[in-house]
Amino acid sequence: xxxxxxxxxxxxxxxxxxxxxxxxxxxxxxxxxxxxxxxxxxxxxxxxxxxxxxxxxxxxxxxxxxxxxxxxxxxxxxxxxxxxxxxxxxxxxxxxxxxxxxxxxxxxxxxxxxxxxxxxxxxxxxxxxxxxxxxxxxxxxxxxxxxxxxxxxxxxxxxxxxxxxxxxxxxxxxxxxxxxxxxxxxxxxxxxxxxxxxxxxxxxxxxxxxxxxxxxxxxxxxxxxxxxxxxxxxxxxxxxxxxxxxxxxxxxxxxxxxxxx
Amino acid sequence: xxxxxxxxxxxxxxxxxxxxxxxxxxxxxxxxxxxxxxxxxxxxxxxxxxxxxxxxxxxxxxxxxxxxxxxxxxxxxxxxxx
Numbered sequence: 001x002x003x004x005x006x007x008x009x010x011x012x013x014x015x016x017x018x019x020x021x022x023x024x025x026x027x028x029x030x031x032x033x034x035x036x037x038x039x040x041x042x043x044x045x046x047x048x049x050x051x052x053x054x055x056x057x058x059x060x061x062x063x064x065x066x067x068x069x070x071x072x073x074x075x076x077x078x079x080x081x082x083x084x085x086x087x088x089x090x091x092x093x094x095x096x097x098x099x100x101x102x103x104x105x106x107x108x109x110x111x112x113x114x115x116x117x118x119x120x121x122x123x124x125x126x127x128x129x130x131x132x133x134x135x136x137x138x139x140x141x142x143x144x145x146x147x148x149x150x151x152x153x154x155x156x157x158x159x160x161x162x163x164x165x166x167x168x169x170x171x172x173x174x175x176x177x178x179x180x181x182x183x184x185x186x187x188x189x190x191x192x193x194x195x196x197x198x199x200x201x202x203x204x205x206x207x208x209x210x211x212x213x214x215x216x217x218x219x220x221x222x223x224x225x226x227x228x229x230x231x232x233x234x235x236x237x238x239x240x241x242x243x244x245x246x247x248x249x250x251x252x253x254x255x256x257x258x259x260x261x
Numbered sequence: 262x263x264x265x266x267x268x269x270x271x272x273x274x275x276x277x278x279x280x281x282x283x284x285x286x287x288x289x290x291x292x293x294x295x296x297x298x299x300x301x302x303x304x305x306x307x308x309x310x311x312x313x314x315x316x317x318x319x320x321x322x323x324x325x326x327x328x329x330x331x332x333x334x335x336x337x338x339x340x341x342x343x
Contacts, residue, residue, distance in 0.1 A: 012302035015319060022322045033336065042297045042332060045325050052318045060303045066288065067295035068303070160281050225286040 007072040016057040023065035024045035083237045099135045101196040125259040130257045154229045170212035211245045214238040
């Protein structure tokens with residue numbers, strides 16, 4: 001049987017890039033069809049296909065790394081670069097929404113009354129639920145660091161406890177934010193204030209859900225003994241992503257909730 | 262209502278950690294399965310469930326491609342409103 005004479009990972013042919021691309025096509029076309037013809041079937045089909053692609057693709061990555069040993073140190077270095085570049089692209093994604101917020105709020109137009117928050121808008125009190133949410137996410141940053149140290153020290157029980165706590169805190173944030181959305185005295189349709197508020201915090205909330213899911217997958221893998229004290233990059237990637245989500249919230253809190261009120 | 266949510270969180274945590282303690286390390290078995298020299302690609306190497314999931318996903322992909330082309334073709338021609 002031939003063996004490779006290099007430490008890099010030459011992947012097996014995979015159908016998931018194709019199914020993922022078709023999922024993206026169906027979701028975007030489906031969005032257009034929904035807007036114009038009120039039918040959601042195409043968009044739903046695309047979403048189902050996306051979920052199937054995601055599950056199977058990342059299942060295969062776990063198989064390739066943990067079960068087949070393909071994630072050598074050089075291969076892992078590539079994965080690290082990849083995750084860092086992805087998070088950087090997400091930072092730029094949020095930068096756009098912060099740009100939009102500051103564009104409208106630093107020089108409020110006469111239509112808004114010439115001040116910010118605009119006329120007719122009752123902003124949320126930054127020292128009520130938003131402050132609690134800040135504490136929740138900061139605490140989750142501590143617990144995820146605790147989980148990392150537990151994994152590195154080979155303390156299985158503490159790793160599982162602290163990772164579970166991190167996920168619960170993420171769930172608590174999502175729950176509190178959903179309540180805030182329900183109770184808010186303004187909507188996304190309330191001018192530029194509503195638009196910037198809900199688009200920025202909405203995308204952040206989506207990232208909290210994604211991050212919590214990533215951490216939950218890591219918890220599942222930690223329980224099943226996938227991680228060793230020296231090799232647990234999947235967890236590190238999830239922890240990096242989680243810290244990114246926390247930092248975005250801090251910027252949101254300072255800019256939109258506090259300064260913007 | 263919030264008491265129920267908090268209680269659920271505690272139950273979930275205890276359920277997760279108590280079943281986690283009993284979990285035997287099955288990674289060596291998985292390593293043997295996925296390193297077997299049978300020529301199967303990684304996305305099919307886990308067994309029959311892999312093939313089932315693959316066929317379902319690819320089926321949806323092929324159907325979806327056809328369906329989207331049909332919908333886009335239909336959307337390209339203005340419908341007369343009567």
